[in-house]
Amino acid sequence: MATTESQQKPARSRRGTGSYDERRIRLAESALQTLGELGYARTSLREIAANSEFSHGVIHYYFRDKTELIVFCVKHYKTQCMHRYDSVVEEARSADGLLTGFADKLVQTLTEESSMHRLWYDLRSQSMFQEELREDVYDIDRGLEDMIWRVVSRFSDLAGNQPLVGSRAAYTMFDGIFESALRDHIAGRAGAVEWISDQIATLIPALCSQSAETESA
Amino acid sequence: MATTESQQKPARSRRGTGSYDERRIRLAESALQTLGELGYARTSLREIAANSEFSHGVIHYYFRDKTELIVFCVKHYKTQCMHRYDSVVEEARSADGLLTGFADKLVQTLTEESSMHRLWYDLRSQSMFQEELREDVYDIDRGLEDMIWRVVSRFSDLAGNQPLVGSRAAYTMFDGIFESALRDHIAGRAGAVEWISDQIATLIPALCSQSAETESA
DNA sequence: AGATGGTCTTGACAGTCGTCAAGAATGAAT
């Protein structure tokens, strides 16, 4: 509600705070919040507007239709989460350190961003029925795949190993594990945090057990 | 879209054929067909009825409301696909044979039952937003987990190995791989069949590489 | 034959949806 923003763009913005594009983004972020709570199917434009600073009619001023809003939201979300683990990869000085840093970050994502991620899985499932979502979903998937691959290849570097599987397979496995843990967490089933930490600790080394040198046999 | 004129189909007894429960099941199977085409969110009761032999009002004769119909459909679907790989497991005489048999069956499922499986992933995602779906989704997930575990443990038996991971982890990995391949297949991206076959051929042995390295005799 | 009761159709209801048009509100330019 209360905008701390008092900056006014000179030529473009005659009303409202921020530029046209900034208000588009703010509307999209409101939409993402609502989508994360209700899910793609049950979120209406009126509900999005009600949870924002705008009225329901303004959506068609900033977006052609509902689909364009959703796609814009997806792309905006993509930029938010694509490089979440980069700092973990860069700051890791040992294989074990990377492992625990990655696991901690995954747990943090699981507990603090569960709504955004269930929305992501919701949209990805919807893309199997709705063709206009597929391209953006595919791009995000590949971005996440690259992100995971940065972690795995960095681990194999630090451990002096070679990954056993390709980036695609590695990503789908982690993704499956994360999605399963997310469902457990959201459903309030205990042990999700411990389980996913354990899986990371065992899976990454197992996926990188092919050593250039002989490991302690 | 489809004009539902008052065209009368039956020509047979207006009193339904089969028992009450049988007609419930037939209605549920019609609903599953429609759900597989349109997805959970975009399927209305009228659309379900239009694709069935009944009119739209009859749904509330057999089901209290939409949710009860959906849950019934999910449970019915559960019984259809829970033991799909049992024959493969039973008929396998060697580790390699199990591997190829399992991969072939997975490919068959991928290509011939893609609609049912995208519906399954759709419902599973919805369960993260809709609490009343969670219990049934959870049950199905555990049933599928058991199914995968039968394959993995049978493989390790035939190969004289021990699985490296638990049933939960094994299932989530296969599930992630299958879901990814399913998205590729549905989107018409080439290589999904070859990719998943390859993944099975490499992943299962990798997950069972523990203990003595006795190859499949 | 008529009566019965389970089965099914039809039509309507109240609500919600996306969309849009008309115009009010706003601030910059003149």
Added chain:
DNA sequence: ATTCATTCTTGACGACTGTCAAGACCATCT
């Protein structure tokens, strides 16, 4: 102060939704 384009609100529209009531249909029983 007037003009003017941009921004936003309001209210409406037709279409769609789940649900339900009223009654038609029909096999069976008496």
